[in-house]
Amino acid sequence: MSNILVVEDDLSLQKLIVHCLSKAGYFVMVANNGREAIEKELESQPDLLILDKMMAEMGGIELLEKLKSQYSTSYIRVIMLTSCSNIEDIVEGLDKGADDYVTKPCDLKILLARVRAQLRTKVMIDQLLRENESLKDRIAGPPREILASSRSKEIGAAMKKEKIEKAVEWPMELRKIAQRGIKEVLFLCKANIFRSPIAEFLFNRQLKRMGDSAIRAQSAGLQASPGSTLPDGILHVLSKMNINLANHRSKSITKDLAREADLILVMEKNHLNSLAELYPFTREKAFMLSEFKLDGNKRLDIVDPVGKRKSMHDYRVCCHDISLSISGVAKFLRDMKIK
Known part of the structure; x- marks a missing residue:
């Protein structure tokens, strides 16, 4: 993108x-x-x-x-x-x-x-x-x-x-998930306050452009404080990128959410390990979101800029990495539908 x-x-x-x-x-x-x-x-x-x-x-x-x-x-x-x-x-x-x-x-x-x-x-x-x-x-x-x-x-x-x-040669593990059918996609980060809700927002926007109403996206956090909202400063930054999360409320990962999801996409490698410790059954359907980036510059972790005195540049880099990854997820879904 x-x-x-x-x-x-x-x-x-x-x-x-x-x-x-x-x-x-x-x-x-x-x-x-x-x-x-x-x-x-x-x-x-x-x-x-x-x-x-x-x-x-x-x-x-x-x-x-x-x-x-x-x-x-x-x-x-x-x-x-x-x-x-x-x-x-x-x-x-x-x-x-x-x-x-x-x-x-x-x-x-x-x-x-x-x-x-x-x-x-x-x-x-x-x-x-x-x-x-x-x-x-x-x-x-x-x-x-x-x-x-x-x-x-x-x-x-x-x-x-x-x-x-x-065409991109998607990993066999992903193709198997697509063969079983993808109806629920869950984006996961630590607090569900910045990265995963942005991914959810951008993914839903992509689905709308694709005319795909059969897939539903949600987001959650491994250590979220349920009901938390984004600070006004972050909302302002996101509004300049045409991302509106004013109505977002954070929520924690639950066993039901994890079980219902056909595909779980996390922001960092340690999120995969933490998720697997909580719910071992997620091992076969959880992946790094950045694995879907198609620009040849796959930084494995999409780093959280919130609360670390990061500059405007860091926020934009994070959003841009998420956006590129979401474009890759959309391509994956299109490729699997064609096949």
């Missing part, structure tokens, strides 16, 4: 764009001006920036100049929003580093099409950067390795393409 940051001080337009992008399946964050984008949001390294040109506090042009002057943010794709029909204003934005533009009032269909186009370009650029880094490593290595790499370049490229196009 691609990560998009919308920087727009017109809150009604901001809300409209966020709704449109979220409905299309993107992970969306917001900032009200360029300064807020730099101070809070850009730590999360979005794949695409939708940026208003004219804002009261640090406009789009100034933000663009700062982005393009730093290597770590210079490759972020940027679509500029402008109410200016003046050609010189549009040219200025493109010259300063914007990759495309949309004039206001926004046609959301055109905006979505340009978002898709820029994200396709982002995928190709990321691939080129990875190949460039790989080439640097080879050049720094033994000459024999370079020769071998040169000789097998076409074969390697073909194998890489085949690997990308090939």
